[in-house]
Amino acid sequence: MDISRKSPFGPLPSPPLAAKKPVSDTRHGITRTDDYAWLRADNWQAMFKDPSILDPEIRAYLEAENAYMDAAMGDTAELQKVLFAEMRGRIKEDDSSVPMKDGAFAYGTLFVTGGEQPHYFRTPRDGGEKHVLLNGDEEAKGKDYFRLSGIDHTTDHAKGIWGYDDKGSEYFTLRIRDLATGEDLSDVLENTAGGGVWAPDGKSFFYTLQDENHRPSKVFHHIVGQSQSEDRLVYEEKDPGFFMGVGGSLLDDFIYIDIHDHETSEYRILSTSDLTAEPRLVAEREEGIEYSMTEGGDVFYILTNDGGAKDFKIMQAPVNAPGKENWTEVVPHEPGRLIISHMAFARHLVWLQRKDGLPQIIIRDRESGEEHAIAFAEEAYSLGLQGAAEYDTDVIRFSYSSMTTPSQLFDYDMVTRKRVLLKTQEVPSGHNPDDYVTRRVMAPAHDGELVPVSLLYRKDTPLDGSAPCLLYGYGAYGITIPAGFNTNILSLADRGFVYAIAHIRGGKDKGFAWYETGKMEHKQNTFKDFIAAADYLNQQKFTSYANIIAEGGSAGGMLMGGIANMAPEKFAGIIAAVPFVDVLNTMLDDTLPLTPPEWPEWGNPIDSFEEYQWIATYSPYDNIAARPYPPILALSGLTDPRVTYWEPTKWVAKLREKAPEAGPYLLKTNMAAGHGGKSGRFQRLEEIAFEYAFAIKVAGKM
Secondary structure, three states: OOOOOOOOOOOOOOOOOOOOOOEEEEEOOEEEEEOOHHHOOOOHHHHHHOHHHOOHHHHHHHHHHHHHHHHHHHHHHHHHHHHHHHHHHOOOOOOEOOOEEEOOEEEEEEOOOOOOOOEEEEEEOOOOOOEEEEEHHHHHOOOOOOEEEEEEEOOOOOEEEEEEEOOOOOOEEEEEEEOOOOOEEEEEEEEEOOOOEEOOOOOEEEEEEEOOOOOEEEEEEEEOOOOHHHOEEEEEOOOOOOEEEEEEOOOOOEEEEEEEOOOOEEEEEEEOOOOOOOOEEOOOOOOOOOEEEEEEOOEEEEEEOHHHOOOOEEEEEEOOOOOHHHOEEEEOOOOOEEEEEEEEOOOEEEEEEEEOOEEEEEEEEOOOOOEEEEOOOOOOOEEEEEEOOOOOOOEEEEEEEOOOOOOEEEEEEOOOOOEEEEEEOOOOOOOOHHHEEEEEEEEEOOOOOEEEEEEEEEOOOOOOOOOOEEEEEOOOOEOOOOOOOOHHHHHHHOOOOEEEEEOOEOEOEOEHHHHHOOOHHHOHHHHHHHHHHHHHHHHOOOOOHHHEEEEEEOHHHHHHHHHHHHOHHHOOEEEEEOOOOOHHHHHOOOOOOOHHHHHHHHOOOOOOHHHHHHHHHHOHHHHOOOOOOOOEEEEEEOOOOOOOOHHHHHHHHHHHHHOOOOOOEEEEEEOOOEOOEOOOHHHHHHHHHHHHHHHHHHOOOO
């Protein structure tokens, strides 16, 4: 079969060819041989913390791939600069958030002109001079990578916990800062998950520790001034399939220990009146049962899918007896109305829900039971519920945007129902929403389901099939991709692109069932839905197959690998960011950070032959063959603990072996970053400009 297609790249130097060092593995009587398994560093745990110890042969190969990528993309250098300048021009460089009131102060973040990192500040409660508590630019000096995890202040506002990761490995170091002087105390806590929860007296806090396999498996209690080695172990989760987080109530009277995988959860609570007590179990974990808690004074409000409530309901239980036997219904389950999150305040219960594919915020008066909604009229939009930092309040905060409308931030009085516009996102270089069209269309899937697709394009874009299109998808973990405002996309729309988001199964865009039918044995619905979106856009002449560039990252990168194998002829190019493409090998390796917790999402191929077969059928790396693959850009981070660098590296090596006349296949490995790419706001724009330059080049629009 002729697998060649005309390449927009022209003559290129010979690409790197990875050495083949076969490694065989037999499971369930099936033997597989992986020629590129050697690209997985044996010392990966240590290397994430110290990238300099990477095997020289692996480093040399990654650097050769980067050099080949540079040669292939060399003619886009000027375009990347132009795109970067456009995107930077849409950012208010000295932007500042609207501070959130909390006690005597109000807390917020700001950026300075030219600065890469956020600065955390506070003002007096009702306004006044900003006092910078943490200067991210100062802390990041001299570091190739730097990411802050935020700062959490004590109840008396005297001290704050702040955390940073300076390798991209997501192992965070915690420090304690005197907020009046700006000086850090001597305490240094390593290998944490990035934050902590203060005890009310400000003399100690709780945090999670990441183990050697990068799992937050232990909660510790740290007393200010003592060594980390002296910290008391509060709770250890023995099951490697569960993650753990620690949080606190608005009233400062409970510490929450949240234990969960992707479909099962369990809470343990600790009263702050006795910090040495054993955490109390709320409801024992049951497979497939999720619940989350928020405090409402004398009761807990519990969001759960228990009792067949697939789209969730809200229960309540007494604070002193929160066990499931005492749960009573407050907000009933309503099929098709997915309750996403909830908050409680002194007089109101608030929740964010999605109905008919669109978000709404619902306010309930706790005394009368009267409810009302905050909703908007646009065809596709995004809502964000920020709530409040204080419990005894009638005012909450939320954000609104659409693909054409810049983000707006509102304070909302839950009693008077008055909304106050606090801030509208500024676009310094200018933005006229009337120049653009946003739509939501429905693409018929292979089984008759309708897949929502959100669209953005300029009004003057011809809809005759000639327009290039960037089609984005994710489709995993129940995550919904909002149809919100993104200034970066305007650089594509202004060049005649149609930008599309396919709200495919695997997310919860159309309720919990939309998620259920895009996971485990149904995973291929995710890939088929994305292809259906491409088919619809082609048929309706929003674009054409020859002009569609597909994009997805992480689990969305698995999607990219899946559609590349299933329908390569329907895409002009593919951008796969930190792509999870070596699914079978990863799910068979229970030492990797995310493997046991991910089994409920993909299946456990170690224990189950049936689940092995599910994954083997679609795993992108395992299904590469001689096909007419389009140009593919794969992006990875050397210290990424979520999708390890060797997944895209092996994928590209095997693509090049099996379909050498197709492609080309470009691999860009960031040698100083992890899963999220570079950490600075402008550094990140450089990466987006690179991706868009690839899309524009492939579309022939340079």
